[in-house]
Amino acid sequence: MTAPTTAPHPTSATDPDKEKTGGHGTEQGGAQDPTALRVIADLTLDADLGFATLYEAYQNAVYSTALRLSGHRQEAEDLAAETFLRAYRALCGYGPDRIAALRPRAWLLTILTNLWRNGLRTAARRPRTTPLTGPRADDSPDPTAHQIPDPSPGVETTVTHRETGRELAALLQRLPPAQRAAVVLRHVGDLPIHEIATVLDLPEGTVKSHISRGLTRLRKLHTTPGAATSGTTAPSTTPGDPR
Numbered sequence: 001m002t003a004p005t006t007a008p009h010p011t012s013a014t015d016p017d018k019e020k021t022g023g024h025g026t027e028q029g030g031a032q033d034p035t036a037l038r039v040i041a042d043l044t045l046d047a048d049l050g051f052a053t054l055y056e057a058y059q060n061a062v063y064s065t066a067l068r069l070s071g072h073r074q075e076a077e078d079l080a081a082e083t084f085l086r087a088y089r090a091l092c093g094y095g096p097d098r099i100a101a102l103r104p105r106a107w108l109l110t111i112l113t114n115l116w117r118n119g120l121r122t123a124a125r126r127p128r129t130t131p132l133t134g135p136r137a138d139d140s141p142d143p144t145a146h147q148i149p150d151p152s153p154g155v156e157t158t159v160t161h162r163e164t165g166r167e168l169a170a171l172l173q174r175l176p177p178a179q180r181a182a183v184v185l186r187h188v189g190d191l192p193i194h195e196i197a198t199v200l201d202l203p204e205g206t207v208k209s210h211i212s213r214g215l216t217r218l219r220k221l222h223t224t225p226g227a228a229t230s231g232t233t234a235p236s237t238t239p240g241d242p243r
Contacts, residue, residue, distance in 0.1 A: 036104050043091065043099045051088055051098075058108050059084075060190060065109055067183040069116045071173045071242060079119075083112040106195045113181060113199055171221045179214030186211050 035057050043050025055191045062083055066076035087108055090100070172180055178200075195212075197204045 001193065007153075014183055031106075036102070039104045040099060040102060043094075043102075044096060047091060051091060054087070054091075054104055055056055058105055062108055062112055065184055065189045066112055066116070066162060068169070069113070069180065071118075073170055075119075076178055079112055079115055083108055086111050086115075101239040103195070105189070106191055106199060109185060109189045109191065110199045113185070115180075117177070124231045168218075168222070171218055174221055175214050175217060179210045182207050182210035183218070 039054045039057055040049060041050075042053040061147070063076060063080045066079040066083070068072065070076050070079060094102075172184070175183065181200060182196060184197060185191050186193070189196075191199065193204050193207055196202075196211075197207045200207065202210075
C-alpha cells in the first residue's frame with residue numbers, strides 16, 4: 001500500500017498501536033454504529049479501500065476536533081493529516097481480529113488528542129519569544145473569522161458548530177487543556193463519556209467534572225465583555241491536569 005501523499009512525516013511520539021480499541025464495531029455507548037461497521041467491513045476486505053472509507057467517514061470529525069483543540073486552521077490541518085497518516089501506518093500492521101475490534105471514531109480521536117497533547121508539552125519546553133509583527137492572516141482561530149456567535153444558543157450547541165466564529169474559538173483557548181479536551185471531545189467529537197475517559201485515560205467521573213467545569217467557564221466567559229480578546233490564556237497543562 002502507498003501512504004497518502006498529503007500527510008506530513010510524523011513528528012510526535014504517539015503510537016497508534018498502543019491505542020485502546022474496545023469492542024467490535026461499537027460506539028456511542030455500546031450501540032452498533034453503521035458507519036463504524038461499514039469501515040470495519042471495508043478494512044477487512046481491502047486495506048486501501050477501508051482506509052478510503054475511514055477517511056471519508058471521519059475526516060470532518062477529526063478536522064473539527066483538531067480545530068477546536070488547537071484554535072488555528074493550519075495547526076488543525078497538520079494535526080488531522082498526521083492523525084490519518086499514523087492511522088494508515090498502524091492499519092498496515094493490523095490483523096483481522098484487531099481490525100474487527102476497532103472503534104474507528106474513538107481510535108482516531110485518541111491519536112489526534114495524543115498528538116495535540118504532545119504538541120503542548122513540546123511548546124511548553126520552548127523559550128517564549130515576542131513576535132516582531134502582528135498575527136498572520138492565516139492564523140485566525142476559525143475559518144469564519146469575522147462572524148460573531150449569537151449569544152442566545154447554549155454553549156454546548158455553539159461549541160458544536162463551525163459557524164461559531166472567532167469569539168468562541170478564542171474562548172475555548174481560555175480553558176485549561178484538560179477541560180478543553182473533554183468539552184471538545186464531547187460536543188465536537190461526539191464521543192460518549194466512557195469513550196472520552198478511554199481517550200484521555202481518566203476516570204469517567206473526572207471526565208464529567210472537566211466537561212461541567214469547562215462549560216461553566218465558557219458560559220461565564222461568553223457573557224463577559226472582551227473575554228475573547230483579553231489576552232489572558234489558560235495555563236499550559238496537559239489534559240490530565242485536574243485544574
